[in-house]
Amino acid sequence: MDILTQLVINGIIAGAIYTLIALGFNLIYGATKFFNIAHGVFAAIGGYTVFFFFKLSGAALVPSILAGVLLAGIAGMLSDKLVFLPLRRKRGSSVIMLVASLGLFTALQAVIAIMFSNRFQTLTDIFNIQKTYQIFSGVITRIHIVIIITVVSLTIGLFLMLNRTKFGKAVKAISDDDEVARIIGIDTDRVIGYVFFIGSAIAGLGGILIGFDTGIMPTMGMGLLLKGVIASIVGGVGNIYGSVCGGLLLGFVENFGVWKISGEWKDAIAFGLLIIFLLFRPQGVLGK
């Protein structure tokens, strides 16, 4: 293994994982203009749904994954309907929305812990050492290839949705000007509900794939969310393509950073990158 090649591969893998979380986060932020902290727990909901159906109940893999994605999406949609929409109607500020999302995150995380305990769990009976493939002089595992393909597919899918469908253009219109979108006849509450479904389902899928790689815990959401938020801000918050850009940049900076510095500095490197962007290019690499 050539270390440089492996670091590039590792950067892409890490970047793909962060992008998975950032995609849904940015989609929701674009439409609602607030940082939805609860986004992290939807990743955990996806992972635990698969754990329940596939590992505990013995259901087949694909239906379990579909159930995980669906449940995460529904949870997200319900969170909008029951919590965020009423606050939007009362013209709640972004701060109030953020606090509400933090409360929701904490509550749902606690529910998961009560149902499944705080223990680390794997999604398969044995903690599968993945089949690996050689790429140039580096190695990559099967699950990572799946993650990368998923991210590419989701990005293309979101691009097509936002630019080629009426729904997608409505999302872009709401993102630009929610009030005018309503004036021209778009039921923005309904559209935002669907956005929450899609964004949270993507988070759920992320939680499932990451769960197959490194296992699940009720607290997995916050760590993933923080990296997803950094990727979003670095790439351009509210910009779907910014998710990819920011995710990859973060993945590379972290992995190349720990090449030269100790692994304990990983979080410091990530947040250092965030601060640099906030100070010097707050709109991110690609802007809004």
Add this chain to the structure above:
Amino acid sequence: MKKTAKIIIGVVAAVMVVSAAYVHSMSKKPVVKDTFKIGMIAPLTGDAGFVGVGMKNALLMAREQWGDGRYNYEFVFEDDQLDPKLSASAAQKLLNVDKVDAIVTVGHAPRITVPLARQHDIIHFAIAVQKDIPDGVNNFTHWAPSVKLNGLLIKEMQKRGIKKVGVFRTTSLEAWVAYYNDFLDGIKNTDIRVVTDQTFKKGEKDFRSLIARAKPTNPDIYLIFVETPELEIVAKQIREAGINTPFTTLEGFEVTEQPELFEGYWYVSPVEPSEEFSKAYEARFGKRPPVCSPNAYDIFNLLATAVERAGSSPSKKPATEQIVRELKKIKSFPGALGDLLVSDNGMVMSGVQLKMIKNGKPVALEH
């Protein structure tokens, strides 16, 4: 004269009656035993609840077996759920409200209780590995000492001809830092060297770049100093990087839920509790004794032994200083964790052993 004599006789008779009554009452009064209060701070609920419950059960069983001693022994159990904030409030309650004479701790509570024990001049027994906790004055520890664990680890490495060690360790937990520092001290005068030292914070999930850094150093063995789940994730990712080098650790393989990752690998851990203790615990509570319970059992027996030896009157328990003096005289004590010795600096030295994961289960090896 007659009158005076009558008065004198009457007074003498009264005094004699009163004296007789007093002597009679004194001879019938039972001896009042003083009570030695022992507090415990451990997780009794939550995921780590099994540890605290095990300790509690072991203390109760030890007291039952102790039977009727010179003093009464009372317990006060506090649940800290492994939360340092709760540990602190529990310690304050035990000291200021319950006025305990000794405290047994585990988890975060030892670090919090150390200065309080000194301040209140009580005895504190921590089930902990950190070398700076015991002072031999108020604070004691009962866990297989890091020096002993590492000693056996290094010996085994030398026996197997291991010279290059690759280390993956967390710096987030004191115990692992203590283990590593003692490992480094231990290899100073050997030909074993650390060829790569990869550190990370607890909670890390992606070790791939650290592994890429470590791989070119080509160690003979990887020493992994972290517990679940990072232990399993590191091992898995090392294998996925195409590295087949064996792993070892202190204790960690003992409680892994993915033993297949460590099949065939040796490691060092504290000795198993004695069969006698395990059988008695199982008969009493219906399950095998969990980790820390034999330590708690031994702690009660050491304390009670020292208290009984130090005290001169059942109605007045001995002072802390006297108890500590007796504790430190104990150089051979049959405990649940083998033959125990209390060192002058407050460490209870118990045994360590070599183990291996065989067919998914830890088994003892001959060293």
Add this chain to the structure above:
Amino acid sequence: MHDETVLQVKNISVHYNGVRALKGVSVRLDRGEIVALMGPNGAGKSSILKSIFGLAPVSGGEIIFRGRPVPPATHQIAALGIAFIPQGRRVFRHLNVEENLEMGGFMIHDKKTLKRRIEEAMDFFPVLRRRRRAKSGTLSGGEQQMLAIARGMVTGPEVLLLDEPSLGLAPKVVKDVFQKIGEINAKLKTTVMVVEHNIKSVLDIADRAYVLDKGRIVAHGESSAFLESDILERVFLGGLAVK
């Protein structure tokens, strides 16, 4: 002659955080006419248009369109046949001109009809045809105003409400905008209500006008009457007693 009332605002009051913006205001819009709403800053003009579209907190009164109360949800009002061009142009900056017009026809489900309407809108505003692929954020102020109006026209609304269409525009462009509004009314028979500061421009095209001051109607009548009287001068400079 315009004698059928299509839109009626009856005795509405609007309060923003306890501050009164409108009190007991009534205006009407008859079929085919252009009505101007005028008054100094803070008079409540825009609040009338916003209240029609459910964008202002209305307390009391009612708003009737074609004999029926308008629904409270903003997104349901466009389907009735009322288009609102809010103040400040407010095009969708990240969509191009054509996409903005598509958004204007959000409620048109038939693609052919939508395409036709978009082409008709671009016929009406040729400058938009030339810039159809340009991101609307890159258009000039006047072009954006044209786009905002065209977007509102895609559904072929019966009533067009405009809030300060000349705001921030150069005089030549203002003239073009008002010319277009006049054409929309004359050629497409669209009934128009326009809030405007530019008195001369709006009275040139309006049939009737209302004057507001401090949340109340202080004058209303034929626009020619306002051109000949000093009412506006008195309202803008010193206030006028409530009628």
